[in-house]
Each structure stands twice: as C-alpha cells, then as structure tokens.
Amino acid sequence: MDGYDPHLGIIIIAATNRPDILDPALLRAGRFDRQIMVDMPNSKERDEILRLHAENKPISEDVNLSIIARRTSGFTGADLENLLNEGAILATRRETKSIGMSEIEEAIDRVIAGPEKKTRVVSEKEKKSIALHEAGHAALIRYYPDQEPVHKISIISRGMALGYTLQLPMDDKYLRSKTELIHMITALLGGRAAEEIMIGDISTGAENDLIHATKIATDMVCKYGMSEKLGPRTFGKDHGPIFLGRDLVQEKDFSDETGRTIDLEVKKLVEDAYVEAKKVIIEKKDLLLEMSEALITLERLEGDELESFLEKVRPLSEDEKKRSSSV
Numbered sequence: 001m002d003g004y005d006p007h008l009g010i011i012i013i014a015a016t017n018r019p020d021i022l023d024p025a026l027l028r029a030g031r032f033d034r035q036i037m038v039d040m041p042n043s044k045e046r047d048e049i050l051r052l053h054a055e056n057k058p059i060s061e062d063v064n065l066s067i068i069a070r071r072t073s074g075f076t077g078a079d080l081e082n083l084l085n086e087g088a089i090l091a092t093r094r095e096t097k098s099i100g101m102s103e104i105e106e107a108i109d110r111v112i113a114g115p116e117k118k119t120r121v122v123s124e125k126e127k128k129s130i131a132l133h134e135a136g137h138a139a140l141i142r143y144y145p146d147q148e149p150v151h152k153i154s155i156i157s158r159g160m161a162l163g164y165t166l167q168l169p170m171d172d173k174y175l176r177s178k179t180e181l182i183h184m185i186t187a188l189l190g191g192r193a194a195e196e197i198m199i200g201d202i203s204t205g206a207e208n209d210l211i212h213a214t215k216i217a218t219d220m221v222c223k224y225g226m227s228e229k230l231g232p233r234t235f236g237k238d239h240g241p242i243f244l245g246r247d248l249v250q251e252k253d254f255s256d257e258t259g260r261t262i263d264l265e266v267k268k269l270v271e272d273a274y275v276e277a278k279k280v281i282i283e284k285k286d287l288l289l290e291m292s293e294a295l296i297t298l299e300r301l302e303g304d305e306l307e308s309f310l311e312k313v314r315p316l317s318e319d320e321k322k323r324s325s326s327v
Contacts, residue, residue, distance in 0.1 A: 114159025131292035136194025
C-alpha cells in the first residue's frame, strides 16, 4: 500500500469480521486509518430493510412490517431477506396469492430454529419430558419481569432441537445488569429443573442450555467483573484463529490459585441459579403440569392460549406459601 501518490485520489476499501487480528501496520495513518463499524441493524433499520426486500413481493395487508421489525431483534440484513423469502416459499406451498402474517410467523421460526421435522417420531415418554422441559423454561422466563417475553412454546422438532421456547424482544437491548444475567441463567436451567422435580430424573435435553448458562456465568466472572471475590477485574485474553482450522486460544494472565477461584465462582453462580430454578418449579408444579399436558395435546402454545397459562406465573406471597406448605 506504500508508493501511491496522495494526489491520485485512490481510495482502498476493505472489510473484515475479525478486526482483532489485523496487523497494526495496516491501521497506521495513511493506510486503513478510517474504521467504520457495521453493527446489527436496530428496529428502525430492520423496518427499512424489510420494506426494501418486500418491494417485489405480494405482501398481504394484514402484515405490519414495523411489528415484524420489533420482533426480529438480533436479525442481520441477510436474515431479514431470508425471512421474507421463506414467507414467499410458504405462501407458494399453501397456494395463497400473498404472504400473510401466518407465513411470516412461521418464517421467523424457520430462520431462528430451522424447519419443522414432523417425520421425527418421538415416544410418549420423551414427549412428556420435552413438554415439561419447555414449560419449565417458559415459567422461569415469565417469573422474572426483566426477561424478554415468551412468544411461543413448541414440542415439534426443528433443526437439532426436539422442542423450543421462543422469546421475541420488543426492544433492542445493549446493556444487561448483573441481576438480569443471573435471571437468564436461572431461566436456562428451568428445563433441567422441571425434569428433575416433575419426573424425578434428568435427560440429555439440557445440553445446549448448560452450555449457554456456563458461558454467561464465565463471562460474568472473567469479562464483566461481576464476581464478589475477584472484584472488578477481567481474566484471560482471547486470541482468535488467524488461519482456518486453528482453534480459539486464550492467553492465561492469572495464577493457578486465581484460576481455581474463577472455577468456584462460575460454579457458585450456576449452582445458586439452579437451586432458585428448582424453588420456582416447586412453587408452580400444578401450573407446569397443566401447561405440559396442553403442549402434548396441541404441540405448540402461543397467543391467548399461552398467555392463559403464563399470566398465573408470579411469585407466591408469604400467605400463599404457608397455605401451600400446610396442604
């Protein structure tokens, strides 16, 4: 990049999704000295992207793209394009002349979790376990007002998931408090807690939940300085793969003793959240049983049907706890 005459008016533009591994020499003044961060689109930008991709598609009058934009927080521009394309494919298969709200809703599920696998045969025992697992997630999410609202629960397989609980935030969020993160971990463990309390056994269905819960707890301790014992410090420096095929490695900038403390702090966060999740499940056992039975029958809950169950999810008062324990 050296040797260009500054009066020639040549501008070199490049893009990368790994700015952390760029050679500092490339970022010197006179080279790539202007950096523009392209983040995920916000609600207004998603609305405009959806309108752009909807121009040549027969969108039904009942579809409000502004509502769809609010429901697709975290979607990239490519996701939004794929969303409308999936809606068009579904409308064609259903032999309708326009893309309606039902096709859009189904397309959102497809983009998030993959297509339905109705051919996957699940035994009645497994179906009961999946229904209780997803009901546990939904109950814990609704129990905490700071969590993103539950939009749909399904026990129909999609992608690799045997069931799923779909949350659709109404607003874009850029910051999360420590309390909110703890509630997120607790909600993630709600499925495992429901299996243990309601069935008396646990299954492999919580694998993905445990991965996410452990990652949040680890980030709280190592990235966000939210550990009571370790204080406002960060630990470990990530070095990503410079070449394809190399694994992500972390530079250890702490002692073995501190490493043991990190492990104990992460363990405490997850275990305390699991204890809290089990307490909530015990409080709501009857509701979870009703919700799981409805899921087994209907295979999915959304809208007013889902709200009729979730509106009963609230912390018990002291009088209610005493009456419940006396019974």
